[in-house]
Amino acid sequence: ALLLGFRHAARVPAELAANWMIQLSWTGDRRSFLAGVKRSAAILFLLPPALVFFAVNAVFFNPGDAVSHLLCSLAGGWLLLEVTLLGYRKLPFTTPLAPGRHVRVRGLFIFFGAVLGCRFFSSIEHRALTNPTSLATLVTILVAAIVLLRLYDRRSSPTRPADEFAEPPHPL
Numbered sequence: 162a163l164l165l166g167f168r169h170a171a172r173v174p175a176e177l178a179a180n181w182m183i184q185l186s187w188t189g190d191r192r193s194f195l196a197g198v199k200r201s202a203a204i205l206f207l208l209p210p211a212l213v214f215f216a217v218n219a220v221f222f223n224p225g226d227a228v229s230h231l232l233c234s235l236a237g238g239w240l241l242l243e244v245t246l247l248g249y250r251k252l253p254f255t256t257p258l259a260p261g262r263h264v265r266v267r268g269l270f271i272f273f274g275a276v277l278g279c280r281f282f283s284s285i286e287h288r289a290l291t292n293p294t295s296l297a298t299l300v301t302i303l304v305a306a307i308v309l310l311r312l313y314d315r316r317s318s319p320t321r322p323a324d325e326f327a328e329p330p331h332p333l
Contacts, residue, residue, distance in 0.1 A: 168246065168249075
């Protein structure tokens with residue numbers, strides 16, 4: 162839910178008056194910009210909930226399981242972040258809001274997909290926490306999936322630069 166909210170927020174300009182500053186300082190390096198946005202999303206939307214659950218798990222369960230759950234949560238969250246921004250071609254926080262299509266229908270599928278995905282991932286994680294080898298395998302698979310998604314996203318990016326901004330910068 163946090164990552165879907167982040168994707169929606171990325172479609173809205175951060176500050177309408179500051180958009181021209183971004184345009185003037187733009188160097189054309191879309192990959193670095195998106196990488197920075199992904200790191201910011203991880204720090205703001207993945208790390209705090211994972212650390213809160215780590216603290217709760219450390220209090221109620223043993224610390225080893227808490228660390229294992231933290232690793233799985235961060236790897237799974239990063240994978241979801243990559244999936245959430247897969248194929249995102251506009252510059253986040255800079256372009257005007259584009260109206261969404263079929264939000265009600267897609268929202269229903271996203272909701273049930275998220276519920277079933279959480280159930281599926283939690284059952285896999287529960288089995289992996291019983292054995293260190295299984296845990297290492299799960300984390301390795303998640304990291305490999307992240308790397309493969311990044312490679313796919315890099316290869317599928319357009320060869321010619323798209324129109325980065327919807328309007329030209331305002332005169333000073």
